[in-house]
Amino acid sequence: MKSWVDISERRLATNYRLLTEAASVGMSVLAVVKADAYGHGAAVCAPVLVRAGARWLGVTDAQEGAAVGEALAAAGVAASERPDILVMSGLLAEDADAIVQHRLVPVVWDRQQMEWLADAVDGYGKGLRQRVHLEIDTGMARQGVRAGAELKAVLEYLSQHPSLELDGVMTHFASAEVAGSPQTLEQRTRFEQAMREVSAAGLRPAWIHAGNSSTIDNSASPQTDTLVWLRQLAGEYGARAMVRPGLGLYGYCLPIECADCSNDKHAEARVRPELQPVMTWKTRVIGLREVQAGETVGYNATFVAKQPMRLALLPVGYADGLRRELSAATGIDGGWVMVQGQRAAIVGRVSMNLTVVDVSGITGVAVGDEVVLLGDGVTADDHALLAGTIAYEIVCGVRAPSRLGA
Numbered sequence: 001m002k003s004w005v006d007i008s009e010r011r012l013a014t015n016y017r018l019l020t021e022a023a024s025v026g027m028s029v030l031a032v033v034k035a036d037a038y039g040h041g042a043a044v045c046a047p048v049l050v051r052a053g054a055r056w057l058g059v060t061d062a063q064e065g066a067a068v069g070e071a072l073a074a075a076g077v078a079a080s081e082r083p084d085i086l087v088m089s090g091l092l093a094e095d096a097d098a099i100v101q102h103r104l105v106p107v108v109w110d111r112q113q114m115e116w117l118a119d120a121v122d123g124y125g126k127g128l129r130q131r132v133h134l135e136i137d138t139g140m141a142r143q144g145v146r147a148g149a150e151l152k153a154v155l156e157y158l159s160q161h162p163s164l165e166l167d168g169v170m171t172h173f174a175s176a177e178v179a180g181s182p183q184t185l186e187q188r189t190r191f192e193q194a195m196r197e198v199s200a201a202g203l204r205p206a207w208i209h210a211g212n213s214s215t216i217d218n219s220a221s222p223q224t225d226t227l228v229w230l231r232q233l234a235g236e237y238g239a240r241a242m243v244r245p246g247l248g249l250y251g252y253c254l255p256i257e258c259a260d261c262s263n264d265k266h267a268e269a270r271v272r273p274e275l276q277p278v279m280t281w282k283t284r285v286i287g288l289r290e291v292q293a294g295e296t297v298g299y300n301a302t303f304v305a306k307q308p309m310r311l312a313l314l315p316v317g318y319a320d321g322l323r324r325e326l327s328a329a330t331g332i333d334g335g336w337v338m339v340q341g342q343r344a345a346i347v348g349r350v351s352m353n354l355t356v357v358d359v360s361g362i363t364g365v366a367v368g369d370e371v372v373l374l375g376d377g378v379t380a381d382d383h384a385l386l387a388g389t390i391a392y393e394i395v396c397g398v399r400a401p402s403r404l405g406a
């Protein structure tokens with residue numbers, strides 16, 4: 001195997017607990033396992049999260065939802081322990097049947113989606129009710145229905161179609177990692193408006209949910225704590241409050257920024273320092289060679305050895321998700337891997353399926369030795385910094401089979 005991902009069951013369960021504790025009493029936690037659990041393998045991670053207590057999981061589409069449901073059953077999660085699975089990123093006509101059949105709960109926001117679902121439910125005979133969660137667009141302008149006339153039409157449709165049950169109302173924040181974000185405050189106000197309209201239409205959702213990992217992490221200041229707001233709002237409508245962390249479960253979180261850094265004293269992280277990376281992406285040395293001073297390494301000879309070096313060859317490259325921005329050239333440091341707990345610098349360009357690292361300073365490296373590409377000592381944040389992106393994209397980009405480890 002070229003490379004693989006070891007998943008720390010203990011860290012995943014601990015991160016889930018830390019986020020749940022930070023979200024605090026009265027707040028349910030939906031564990032987001034979309035995008036194959038952010039590259040960690042949903043089939044491996046979902047059962048761990050369920051055993052850690054997750055009663056809701058979040059996926060992107062119906063196919064992911066069906067696969068997660070099957071993975072839970074295969075992992076021995078009893079039907080009575082099966083969590084609800086929220087399909088968060090829309091649906092097409094052809095998904096409606098799968099949603100009903102696999103007992104998934106879709107997020108909806110327009111009439112057409114609800115018509116597809118109502119048709120699919122009717123196809124399953126009388127009396128069946130399909131739960132849906134309604135997304136309110138409070139400022140992302142990505143998906144969701146806006147408060148006012150648009151929402152009114154959707155609520156009318158729901159009131160007239162008892163085969164659809166409004167189980168939840170939710171929204172998503174655009175700037176959750178910004179402490180005291182005026183945008184978040186505006187989104188909150190729009191969501192309150194939408195909830196008044198939902199209630200006026202006589203609908204009583206069981207769940208009200210909003211927020212991601214950063215919303216939990218950004219709850220250190222009572223003035224800007226969106227979770228306090230969410231809990232109060234849910235209380236007003238007799239619903240249960242829920243927050244939806246994803247990245248934090250896997251041990252990463254964006255740094256908290258402040259809307260006005262000059263006088264914001266609340267840009268404090270609630271859980272980020274305690275979270276631990278769950279993924280250790282590993283490979284093995286497949287070759288070793290010595291080069292002399294003056295020899296070049298890799299495509300376009302961007303790296304010239306200054307002194308004799310011992311180089312190790314790794315069977316991974318950008319096709320596997322090892323970013324090409326980690327390449328090193330003479331005078332420009334790139335990324336590194338961990339060998340025997342020590343840093344081994346990437347040498348020359350990361351290629352499609354191969355990467356060369358410097359093991360001159362590490363004794364006894366042999367072909368077949370394990371190498372850590374991502375994990376303790378070399379984090380997704382390190383890769384993100386070099387690649388000019390965020391940890392989300394790094395972990396999602398890892399293309400390797402995952403398996404459960406300690």
Ligand SMILES: *Cc1c(COP(=O)(O)O)cnc(C)c1O
Pocket residue numbers: 032034088172211212213214244245246247248
């Ligand atoms: C991905 C996603 C989340 C989780 O976000 P993180 O930043 O990874 O915690 C929450 N809610 C929705 C709707 C999402 O799409």
